[in-house]
Amino acid sequence: MLRKVMTGLILGLFLFNGTIMAAEDKKTVQEQKPVTPLQIDRTDYPNLYPCDPCIEGEAVWMVQARLKELGYDIEPNGVYSQSTSKIVKLFQTAHGLKDNGIVTQLVWEALMNGEANEPCIAENNKSKSDRLLIEIDVSKRRLVLYQNDLVVKEYPVAVGKSSTPTPLGEWKIVQKSLNWGNGFGTRWMGLNVPWGIFGIHGTNKPGSIGTFASHGCIRMLNSHVEDLYPRVNEGTTVRIVENGKMFPENLKPVTLKKKASGQRVVYVQSRLKELGLVFDRADGRFGNMTELAVKYYQIWHELEPTGVMDEATYRAMGMIK
Secondary structure: OHHHHHHHHHHHHHHHHHHHHHHHHHHHHHHHOOOOOOEOOOOOOOOEOOOOOOOEOHHHHHHHHHHHHOOOOOOOOOEOOHHHHHHHHHHHHHOOOOOOOOEOHHHHHHHHHOOOOOOOOOOOOOOOOOOEEEEEEOOOOEEEEEEOOEEEEEEEOEEEOOOOOOOOEEEEEEEEEEOOOHHHOOEEEEEOOOOOOEEEEOOOOHHHOOOEEEOOOEEOOHHHHHHHHHHOOOOOEEEEEEOOEOOOOOOOOOOEOOOOEOHHHHHHHHHHHHOOOOOOOOOOEOOHHHHHHHHHHHHHOOOOOOOOEOHHHHHHOOOOO
8 A cells, every 4th residue: 555655656746847847848948939029110200229139120220320321330230239229329418318229209300300410412503493393103103303394304113012101292302311221222312201201212122113112111223313312402392192193082081180290181281272272282281371271261161160170171172972
């Protein structure tokens, strides 16, 4: 009897130890399994911060390239390492921002609106009276440069995927930069889109030209963007349309009022301009002029002049049925 009891105890201890060893082995395997780094290629002011493994992607490359352009000692590699975070802290301190090494929308805006130590804008010989316009039709994946209403050049481009569309609207070139490299190619021309960082740039993926492939930016062959770059200055208007229009046919009405911003504001502004209410440009910012234009339209069509885009106003403007 005693022998049976001892045998059972020994067998139980063996099984218990085996379970513990198996659990420890499983834990060791899990610990050794590599963790995939977070990939961030978006342009909608994504937050970048130090972590393990480090964040990677085109958004990181853009920050690093811009910091280098501004004179900081950094080489772009697309990895948000501790050394990159330290450089960001230096930039934050210099611009009166919280020096935590985290790239927020405020840091993005300060980075992209700042001045580089060296001028990077190529001058051209065109008279200031020449009216330059870039028009991009995302449905045709085509960029056309106009000078005084005459076509100067046409180029094939790649535009945003359906999940990250290129913003329709009337923008301006507000920044020009050279040789960011990687996915940004040899030239960058930034646009003043209020809800993210979008631009016309070169690419290291020439096979994508003519397709819907980007995260919202307009990609060109490096040879083409190098040809376009000296032809335009900061302040040049960039009109982005889809089949010639700046608002879709299947629009869903969303209440909009002063201080709103985004693609839906562009739709309203472009329709107001089509209806003869002329103001500056369809820039996605619902400011005083947009509010005033909406009020005028509402008065003319016997609606309450609130300056707010409601369903009745969308319907009166022919934007919904």
